[in-house]
Amino acid sequence: MMSTVNHTRQANASVISLLQRISDLSIIYFSILALCYINNESFSIHSNIIALLAIVIFQLIGGVSDFYRSWRGMSLFKELLGFVKNWSLSAIITVIIMLFTGGLEYFNIDDSSFLLWYFLVLIFGCLARYLIRLTINSLRSMGYNTRNVVIVGRTLPGVHLAKSLISAPWLGLLLKGFYSSSESTITSQDNVVYDADVTFLGSIDQMIMDAKSGDIDKIYIALPMKNEKEIKKIMHELADTTCSVMLVPDLFSLEILKHRSEEVNGIPVLSLCDTPLTGLNSIIKRLEDIVLSVIILIFISPVLFSIGCAVKFTSSGPILFKQKRYGMDGKSIQVWKFRSMTVMEDGAKVTQATKNDSRFTVIGGFLRKTSLDELPQFFNTLIGDMSIVGPRPHAIAHNEEYRKIIQGYMLRHKVKPGITGWAQINGWRGETDTNEKMEKRIQYDLEYIRNWSLWLDLKIIFLTVFKGFINKSAY
Structure with a gap:
């Protein structure tokens, strides 16, 4: 009987995924049909193409980003953000293909029409996802498509999981209680959380008996990793049941950067220190850099020319100062700046600029104070060595110095260095x-990496205009 129940629930998940897929594809197709109606045009073979x-592009990207996985346990915001990312990238790629093939002109679709189609799909796609989730949540509140879950272990990860499940009943994961292991303990404060909100169901042996009787659908093991023998014993006993068993790793005791799970040739692994810019995110970040860099360089080209002439005519030496710095993954790159000093330090010892530094050229102090010396780095961004937003690159000599002093220093190189960053707009720049x-x-650099999103980048760029260029610490 339990096997039938589990198969039914797996089927429910598949049905939900199929419903989401049909919804997304229908909206993309019928939105262009609506566009033709709005423009008083016939729905031709060209529109179909x-x-x-x-x-097709949306489906390919959905496959790469694993968009049609189960969203149970994920917030609505993350699901909608995933749709926005996938559709935006799909629309961009579609436009690029049509431009290269001359399709937009041949199919009589102008910029405003394509933009309208983009927003139609965006709005109705997000609305459909919301309605699907609302319907599923309503069904779960009536007892449909729910799962009885328990937690094994009185540990900090178990407490956090319990809090999460209690605060999100719409997930359909009904927390029945927890089972205690004699070797797992939590603090007195956490104990209150368990005792007040979660029913104590008994020992590990009792959990195994309950699992075999068919009362539990999913078990979360939140025991310390040192309890390896006990975990193996539980797994051995649960092999005689149809329960889904999940291991909750104790990430709270680790200094992690960005964690995610993946498989390596079928072997599950957990990433603890990794870049957030993988897969679809890396494509979005690169497109952001290319598009914004081109726009900004066109806009500031007169400024670049004027500053270049001023640097050349007010002091001897090259216009640009090229310094070796660490890029992504600690690889050496050359960062371009307008020369603001009479020296060109780029060796084993680099002295940081100080206020009223005697090494400044005639206009060097002004360039540094206003951050105008950084403008050539938009070319670094365009060629792919840097990003518009990211941790500021330090001289290699300073990297080698601080990596020995500050724990986690080199983790800032898990993303490309940036022209501006989260630390800079929060006042931590300069000497x-x-x-x-x-x-x-x-601290701010690592916080940026942990919480990276396109919206955070745009927020930083916006704030840089008002508080990033000129700062009392900039010299």
């Missing part, structure tokens, strides 16, 4: 004459 091209200042900068 564009719609089908976008659908780092104390280790505390550098530690604070690194």
Whole structure:
């Protein structure tokens, strides 16, 4: 009987995924049909080709990003953000293909029409996802498509999981209680959380008996990793049941950067220190850099020319100062800046600029204070060595110095260095004459990597305009 129940629930998940897929594809197709109606045009074979091209691209990207996985346990915001990312990238690729093939002109689709189609799909796609989730949540609240789950272990990860399940009943994961292991303990504060909100169901042996009787659908093992023998014993006993068993790793005791799970040739692994810019995210980040860099370079080209002439005519030496710095994954790159000093330090020892530094050229102090010396780095961004937003690149000499002093310093190189960053708009830029200042900068850099999103990048770029270029610490 339990096997039948589990198969039914797996079928439910498949039905939900199929429903989401049909919904997405129908909206893409019928939105272009609506566009033709709005423009008083017939729905021709040409319109069909564009719609089908976008659908194929959307499906390919959905496969790469694992978009049609189960969203149970994920927030609505993350699901909608995934749709926005996938559709935006699909629309961009569709436009690029049509431009190269002359399709937009041949199919009589102008920019405003394509933009309208993009927003129609975006709005109705997000609305459909919301309605599907609302319907599923309503069904789960009536007892349909729910799962009885328990937690094994009185540990900090178990407490966090319990809090999460209690605060999100719409997930359909009904927390029945927890089972205690004699070797797993939590603090007195966490104990209150369990005792007040979660029923104590008994020992590990009792859990195994309940699992075999068919009362439990999913078991979360939140025991310390040192309890390896006990975990193996539980797994051995649960092999005689149809329960889904999940291991909750104790990530709270680790200093992690960005964690995610994946498989290596069928072997599950958990990433603890990794870049958030993989797969679809890396494509979005690169497109962001290319598009914004081109726009900004066109806009500031007169400024670049004027500053270049001023640097050349007010001091001897090259216009640009090229310094070796660490890029992504610690690989050496050359960062371009307008020369603001009479020296060109790029060796084993680099002295940081100080206020009223005697090494400044005639206009060097002004360039540094206004951050105008950084403008050539948009070319670094365009060629792919840097990003518009990211941790600021430090001289190699400073990297080698601080990596020995500050724990986690080199983790900032898990993304490309940026022209501006989260640390800079929060006031942590300029001279780092104390280790505390550098530690604070690194703290913000790692916070940026952990929480990266396109919207965070756009927020940083926006704030840079008002508080990033000119700063009392900039010299």
